Amino acid sequence: xxxxxxxxxxxxxxxxxxxxxxxxxxxxxxxxxxxxxxxxxxxxxxxxxxxxxxxxxxxxxxxxxxxxxxxxxxxxxxxxxxxxxxxxxxxxxxxxxxxxxxxxxxxxxxxxxxxxxxxxxxxxxxxxxxxxxxxxxxxxxxxxxxxxxxxxxxxxxxxxxxxxxxxxxxxxxxxxxxxxxxxxxxxxxxxxxxxxxxxxxxxxxxxxxxxxxxxxxxxxxxxxxxxxxxxxxxxxxxxxxxxxxxxxxxxxxxxxxxxxxxxxxxxxxxxxxxxxxxxxxxxxxxxxxxxxxxxxxxxxxxxxxxxxxxxxxxxxxxxxxxxxxx
Amino acid sequence: xxxxxxxxxxxxxxxxxxxxxxxxxxxxxxxxxxxxxxxxxxxxxxxxxxxxxxxxxxxxxxxxxxxxxxxxxxxxxxxxxxxxxxxxxxxxxxxxxxxxxxxxxxxxxxxxxxxxxxxxxxxxxxxxxxxxxxxxxxxxxxxxxxxxxxxxxxxxxxxxxxxxxxxxxxxxxxxxxxxxxxxxxxxxxxxxxxxxxxxxxxxxxxxxxxxxxxxxxxxxxxxxxxxxxxxxxxxxxxxxxxxxxxxxxxxxxxxxxxxxxxxxxxxxxxxxxxxxxxxxxxxxxxxxxxxxxxxxxxxxxxxxxxxxxxxxxxxxxxxxxxxx
Ligand SMILES: Cc1ncc(C[n+]2csc(CCOP(=O)(O)OP(=O)(O)O)c2C)c(N)n1
Ligand SMILES: [Mg+2]
Numbered sequence: 001x002x003x004x005x006x007x008x009x010x011x012x013x014x015x016x017x018x019x020x021x022x023x024x025x026x027x028x029x030x031x032x033x034x035x036x037x038x039x040x041x042x043x044x045x046x047x048x049x050x051x052x053x054x055x056x057x058x059x060x061x062x063x064x065x066x067x068x069x070x071x072x073x074x075x076x077x078x079x080x081x082x083x084x085x086x087x088x089x090x091x092x093x094x095x096x097x098x099x100x101x102x103x104x105x106x107x108x109x110x111x112x113x114x115x116x117x118x119x120x121x122x123x124x125x126x127x128x129x130x131x132x133x134x135x136x137x138x139x140x141x142x143x144x145x146x147x148x149x150x151x152x153x154x155x156x157x158x159x160x161x162x163x164x165x166x167x168x169x170x171x172x173x174x175x176x177x178x179x180x181x182x183x184x185x186x187x188x189x190x191x192x193x194x195x196x197x198x199x200x201x202x203x204x205x206x207x208x209x210x211x212x213x214x215x216x217x218x219x220x221x222x223x224x225x226x227x228x229x230x231x232x233x234x235x236x237x238x239x240x241x242x243x244x245x246x247x248x249x250x251x252x253x254x255x256x257x258x259x260x261x262x263x264x265x266x267x268x269x270x271x272x273x274x275x276x277x278x279x280x281x282x283x284x285x286x287x288x289x290x291x292x293x294x295x296x297x298x299x300x301x302x303x304x305x306x307x308x309x310x311x312x313x314x315x316x317x318x319x320x321x322x323x324x325x326x
Numbered sequence: 327x328x329x330x331x332x333x334x335x336x337x338x339x340x341x342x343x344x345x346x347x348x349x350x351x352x353x354x355x356x357x358x359x360x361x362x363x364x365x366x367x368x369x370x371x372x373x374x375x376x377x378x379x380x381x382x383x384x385x386x387x388x389x390x391x392x393x394x395x396x397x398x399x400x401x402x403x404x405x406x407x408x409x410x411x412x413x414x415x416x417x418x419x420x421x422x423x424x425x426x427x428x429x430x431x432x433x434x435x436x437x438x439x440x441x442x443x444x445x446x447x448x449x450x451x452x453x454x455x456x457x458x459x460x461x462x463x464x465x466x467x468x469x470x471x472x473x474x475x476x477x478x479x480x481x482x483x484x485x486x487x488x489x490x491x492x493x494x495x496x497x498x499x500x501x502x503x504x505x506x507x508x509x510x511x512x513x514x515x516x517x518x519x520x521x522x523x524x525x526x527x528x529x530x531x532x533x534x535x536x537x538x539x540x541x542x543x544x545x546x547x548x549x550x551x552x553x554x555x556x557x558x559x560x561x562x563x564x565x566x567x568x569x570x571x572x573x574x575x576x577x578x579x580x581x582x583x584x585x586x587x588x589x590x591x592x593x594x595x596x597x598x599x600x601x602x603x604x605x606x607x608x609x610x611x612x613x614x615x616x617x618x619x620x621x622x623x624x625x626x627x628x629x630x631x632x633x634x635x636x637x638x639x640x641x642x643x644x645x646x647x648x649x650x
Contacts, residue, residue, distance in 0.1 A: 025463070051463065057493070062452050062486025069456020072441070075463060089482075096446050097453055105434035105442060106425025107647035142648050165650035 001182040009151035009183050010040045010116075010172070013158035014078065016187060018048050021076060024162055025052045027063050028080030028117075037082045038118060038177050064090035064115065068098045068167075071113040076162060081117035083174070084133045091136065098167040099142030114161045116170035119147075120211055120261050121298060121309055123175065130298040130305070132262035134210075137169040138238050138271070144192055145238040147171040149213035151181040153236055156190030164192060173211040195242035197249070201229030204319045205249040207272060208259035209235040212310050216259055219315035230319060238268055246272070247280055254285040255322040259310050264292035289318040327599070328542040335609045341383060341541050342604065345375040345597045347622050348400045351409055352572075354626040355399065355416055355430075359576050363633075364416045367445075368430045371400035373571035376596035377503050378404040380544025381471060384552055389468035391439040391457050393450040395475060396431035397570075398443030405440045407433065413629035419636035426639045427647065441470075447508075448474055448481030451500070455487040458498035462559055469497035469555035471548065477508020479522055485529075488563070492529040497555035499548065500531075500563045503538065505570045510582045526563035538568030539594045569594075 004012075018024045026032075026041055032055040035042040045053040056063040060081065067077035081087040094115065101109040120132040137143045144166050148154040154172070161168040198213060199220050206216040213234045220230040231249050235242065250256050256276050260269025273290045294308040320326040330338060352370040359368050371378070374397075382404035385392065394401045402412055407423055415422030416430055424434050424442075434442040441457065444450035454472030461468045478484060479502050491498050502522050506513055514520050526533025532554075536547045544566060551562035569591040573580040580588075604610035 023464075057486075057489060059486040059489065061482055062455070062490050065449075065452020065483065065487070066456035066459055066490055069453035069458075070460040070463070071456070072453070073457050073460030073464070075460050092446060092449060093452060096449055097444070101434075101442070102650070103647045104424060104428040104432040105436065105647075106422075106427050108424075108434050108436040110650045112650075144649075 001184050003180050004151055004183050005177065006151045006154055006172070006179050007038060007040050007177040009155040010158055011042060011044070013155045013162070014041065014044060015047070017159055017162040018044065018052065023075040024078060025054060025075060026078045026080060027054045027056055027067055029056055029058055029082050031055060031080050036080065038174065040177070041080065060086050060090040061093055065093035065097065067113055068093055068111060071098070071111045072101065072109050076112050078114045078116065078162060081115060083117055083129065084119040084171070085129055085131065087115065087117065088133070094167065095140050099140055102142065110165045111167045112165045114158070114168045114170050116158070116172060118174035119171040120173050121293065121305070123305070124300065124302060125298070126300040127297040134171055134238060134262055134268045135266060138268050142167065143239060144168045145171065146192055146236065147210040147238060148236055149176070149210055149234050151179065151183050153190060153196065153234070155183055156188050157192060157236065160189045160192050168192070171210055176211055190236070192237050193240035193242060194237065195245040196234045196236055197231065197245070198234045199230065199232040201231040201253070203229045203253055204255040204257065204322050205231045205233060205253045206257050206259060206315065206319065207233045207235065207246055209238060210261070212259045212261050215310060215312050215315055218312045219319065222312060222316050223319055228319065228323065243275065243279070246276065250276055250280045251283045254283055257289040257291060257315060257318045257322055259291045259315055261293055261309055263295050264290065265295060267292060286322045286324065289322050291315055291318050327540050327603070328546060330542055330603050330607060333542070338600070338604055338609060341379055342597070342600050343618060343622070344379045344404060345541065345600070346619060347409065347625065348375045348379070348403050349597060350622045350626045351403060351412070351629070352399060354630060355413070356572070356576065358416070358630060364430070366429060367396065368416070368576045369397040369574065370572045371397055371570070373591065373595070374503060374505060374538065374568045375400055376541035376544055377538045377566050377568050378473070380541040381501065381548040383545045384549030385471060386468065386552070386556070387439070389466070390552060391441050391468065391470045392473070393441045393454045393457070393470070394443055394473035395447065395450060395478065396443050396445050398431065398433050401473065402433040402435070402440055405435065405438050407435050407438060407440060409626065410629045410632040413633040414636045417633040417636070418638070419633055420639040421632070421636040425643070425647070448478040448483035450474065451478070451483045451487040455491050455496060455498055458491065458496040458555070459494065461497055467556065469499065469552050471499045471501060471552060473501045473503055475508055476502060476504040476506065476513050476522060477511065477516070479525060480516065488526065488529040488531060491561040492531050495559045496561055497559050498561045499551040499555055500561065501548070502565045503568055504565050505568045507570070507574070507583070509574045509578070512582070521565070523563060523565035531561050531563045533563040534565070536564050536566045538566040539596045539599060541596055541600055
């Protein structure tokens with residue numbers, strides 16, 4: 001199997017789906033001539049031309065809303081937000097139009113579009129460029145929300161997202177574009193709504209998505225040194241949520257730690273923590289632990305910015321608390 | 327006023343009928359609102375009828391699409407939605423054009439090109455631009471027209487969409503229905519310019535002011551703009567000057583305007599203006615007009631009866647029409 005980077009896996013997905021269907025167009029700032037701010041769309045302009053790989057002005061509300069209208073008309077736009085922070089200028093077009101037209105019209109509209117780009121903390125970027133907005137979209141009925149952690153998952157999920165008839169929010173991670181992983185040569189799809197066991201274990205379940213999944217895997221290595229076998233559940237998709245797989249794991253281990261790199265209040269992580277607590281109450285031997293970022297704007301200082309986010313040490317400590325072994 | 331000479335009687339009669347239908351429908355909606363049969367925000371279109379009727383006459387049905395804001399009952403009627411289903415929608419009934427899930431601000435008929443009313447001021451403008459983007463990309467031969475108010479023109483959505491439409495040469499016609507107020511704010515209180523059509527020049531989009539009390543002027547300008555959009559992929563911008571006779575919504579007594587001002591615009595009632603000109607041209611008699619009016623009053627009464635008799639949507643409907 002080929003070993004490729006996350007950005008290459010994403011590029012392959014876009015390339016294959018653009019070949020498959022002419023209605024797939026890419027819109028975003030610097031996606032064409034510049035190859036994308038993070039080079040995910042590299043080479044696609046030469047292959048598909050400027051009518052399908054489209055550089056937009058810096059006008060997030062405008063081009064995102066335009067893509068929603070094009071999706072209503074039967075195209076399959078893939079919008080790249082340079083990062084999700086800039087997408088906040090466009091969020092009205094997604095919440096009130098992409099999602100609501102279907103229900104407000106009694107089912108007459110559908111919105112087959114994908115909005116993708118880097119989400120979550122990166123490095124040395126300060127308060128306005130380093131934060132996770134997953135919960136903003138998970139909160140609203142009508143979106144599907146996907147957040148892969150490996151090149152393999154990213155490719156299969158992006159292809160499914162492009163074929164989906166619903167608006168799909170596709171959360172990538174700036175820190176992960178260079179991460180490598182195995183990706184098979186042939187075509188494959190990953191169903192949206194299916195979590196993945198990234199590591200098996202009997203003692204405690206670590207539940208996460210996107211970038212912190214790698215930290216959970218490292219934490220599991222650390223825990224193994226102390227004889228604790230952690231199971232790592234990578235949600236991959238936040239909406240729909242694979243409750244079945246999460247709960248099956250918790251019923252096996254009887255203990256869980258949820259890890260989310262967002263702020264803790266009203267976050268995806270706190271929601272999943274509450275769901276496990278409610279739905280697996282009789283199976284739990286300890287309260288569900290939650291490791292999130294500190295409830296502060298991201299500081300620029302590198303030591304501080306790493307320390308406010310989930311770390312391997314924090315996850316290990318939380319797992320031990322769940323096992324009453326701290 | 328543009329001459330009506332070149333137009334035949336069926337064309338003019340249809341415009342008159344449609345405008346009067348909208349007026350009577352809105353009056354009935356207002357009445358039913360007063361009786362608490364309809365709730366929430368309800369924005370009536372009285373006084374502006376020539377805008378949607380003239381514009382819809384200039385569209386190609388089956389090819390073109392229309393989007394507007396929350397003041398959308400008139401546009402829906404002009405695009406041929408059955409007024410029964412609109413009244414039922416106001417009542418929140420299952421037989422409504424949006425299955426009772428939209429309400430006054432969200433009248434939809436995808437197949438008829440009615441891409442609805444939008445409740446977010448200016449929110450429909452980028453969508454319309456995207457519809458036009460798809461029409462160009464899919465080469466379907468159609469164009470899109472989008473209506474918004476004088477209040478909406480200050481939103482980024484308007485400026486961002488205008489720039490995209492002009493830069494990418496999209497078949498879209500932007501129409502500012504300048505009824506001279508955004509809720510209680512007169513245009514000159516919130517805008518550095520009061521001739522709003524000049525804003526199109528910033529984007530190199532051909533722009534004009536049109537008399538919105540003259541249905542023929544609206545028809546001619548919209549038709550020309552839509553034809554240009556369809557054939558040359560060039561957007562246009564029309565500022566159509568009009569006036570709303572009622573308050574902003576049902577709860578607004580409109581105390582911020584003088585009686586004299588409202589009376590001056592009532593004297594230019596777009597329906598009575600067309601009626602007068604048709605009478606002058608011997609295309610209509612007072613008796614014929616009275617018959618028409620009686621017929622339309624009966625028709626909207628029938629809409630109420632339909633809405634009253636229609637079933638409520640079942641509770642099982644709450645989880646439908648969200649995901650495909
Ligand atoms: C983004 C947004 N801000 C505020 C409102 C509340 N609001 C509804 S209508 C309106 C006035 C809009 O006036 P205009 O665009 O002139 O349209 P008109 O009502 O005259 O048709 C306001 C402020 C809203 N619906 N959306
Ligand atoms: Mg207004």
